[in-house]
Amino acid sequence: MKYNFDEIVNRRNTYSMKWDGGELIKKMRLTERYDENTIPLFTADMDLPVPQPLVDALHKTVDHRIFGYSVFPNDYYEAIQHWFKKRHDWDIKKDEIVYSPGTVHALNVAVKAFTKQGDGVIIQRPVYPPFTRVIESNGRQVRNNALITDENGYYSIDFADFEAKAKEENTKLFILCNPQNPTGRVFNREELQKLTEICDRNGVLIFADEIHGDLIRSNHSFIPIAKAASSTEHIITFTAINKTFNVAGLHCTNVIITNPELRKTFTNELGMQLASPFTISALIAVYNHGEDWLEQLKEYIDGTMEWVVEFLAERMPKVKVRIPEGTYIMWMDFSSYGISPKEVHDRIYNKANVILEDGIMFGEEGLHYQRICIPSPRPMIKEAFERIAKEFEDLN
Ligand SMILES: Cc1ncc(COP(=O)(O)O)c(C=O)c1O
Structure with a gap:
């Protein structure tokens, strides 16, 4: 079509x-x-x-006329697994997927779950403003590893400063935005590897907000940090259909956590989250038929x-x-x-x-x-x- x-x-x-x-x-x-x-x-x-397949799926859900509590069918998980394998060559296991009604909500829950009052959290400004809010509103401290820009407006990471901030005693977490909002940088494999190495050396957990990861210029490619890293033990990735398919109003984020202990800590803090039948049918439709x-x-x-x-x-x-x-x-x-x-x-x-x-x-x-x-x-x-x-x- x-x-x-x-x-x-x-x-x-x-x-x-x-x-x-x-x-x-x-x-x-x-x-x-x-x-x-x-x-x-x-x-x-x-x-x-x-x-159009999304519109059709939502019509079908409406036509049923009953909108009760819903469960996630296997089709939901399979659609996610299929999408990330096909688009990003990333194998995700069903158990690693945790639904959250929104990315900022999930970040907020995760900050609470994995850090304590006074802990330092690295972000890279200029960056999506809610990153600062989820840190400060929870009594954590921003460690700003500002991105550096050259005369052509191309942004890159100041790795020496990043390492210094990661080494600070109470730095516990790094929130990565990739693709980066607002600069539009898509970090390459070498940059992602360097970030993960520094974090691993210093015991810093990584939250990777990758919700813009499907919206890449045709002459560029995107690598999920979980694919670039030598281990995903300390990485939590936030994915969503909301930016890719313009469904922010349906509140559908999927958090990928390979480490079972981290997953348990996160889900305990999150509590049981159910999605609406609209959200479930939307995800299945877009990931299976939206390419x-x-x-x-x-x-x-x-x-x-x-x-x-x-x-x-x-x-x-x-x-x-x-x-x-x-x-x-x-x-x-x-x-x-x-x-x-x-x-x-x-x-x-x-x-x-x-x-x-x-x-x-x-x-x-x-x-x-x-x-x-x-x-x-x-x-x-x-x-x-x-x-x-x-x-x-x-x-x-
Ligand atoms: C990097 C980034 N993360 C999160 C969000 C918001 O996501 P959600 O609506 O799922 O909370 C946005 C929205 O612009 C964003 O750009």
Whole structure:
């Protein structure tokens, strides 16, 4: 089946956080303005319709007319195993899979289960803001191994600093984001091996948030850290269908834990978690029949990213941006305009009426950046960039 991702599907009045979340979004201080002309491109959720086999599976579930407590059938586990084997050459055993109703929820539970008050947790800013929140709200301490960027906006890991932080006495955990949100880096085998070696040497547990792992540019590949490491004894991987198939509202995360002791500790803290029949049938449908859609989607996202880079080079040449290796996120550096981050914000959010995410939310390393999520119909992305470019014309 051929999908038309240019189609604009009206999401207003569907309980969409992006499109119906006006007051909430204002409260989160993302913007002062939110009206019927706002283009919201801040959150990692797509404005694109999902694979048809998923729609069909959900219709079938609705048509049954009873939505009681549900169990995970073998088909659920087999679909996960099949997907990771086929897409990432990763053999996962059924027993190693633990369902959680969300990734941030699972991270929060895992931080509580494996660390204690005052323990240090390494993260690599700029990074997805809830990482900081799950550490600090539980009374643990952030050890920031900031990523380093070169003059082309390519990010890499400061391994000397990473090792120093891993050696600190109370450092117990490292939360890896790979593919990395917001920089779009997809760490290579050598980088992943180095990280695992340092963690192993220093008794540091690894949580790997790999939920963007299916959204990779066509000229790149993704290696799960569990495949790069010599042992998975100290690795817990967080996977999900939510980013890949645009089903964040169905709350379906699967945590992969090979070490039985770690798994027991985690499941004890998590408690018994049941999923809805919609979530179960969705996962089975997308992992068994969603590949064709995903390939078309990836091609579409690649095309949109190429368009963005060309547009910015021509119309906003002071914005530094590169096509990321993975994710559907673009990380734009506005520092060359020589205006304050507040003014950049005002021109984009209040004047152009486009809502992005201020880079400062990802750590102080992001002060001059804006993050945009681009998995929306290309005409919508073009309109958003046209509006933004107009507001910066006087500074070119
Ligand atoms: C790296 C990363 N982890 C977790 C999440 C959120 O996942 P969930 O909705 O399953 O909690 C996001 C959403 O943007 C993300 O980018």
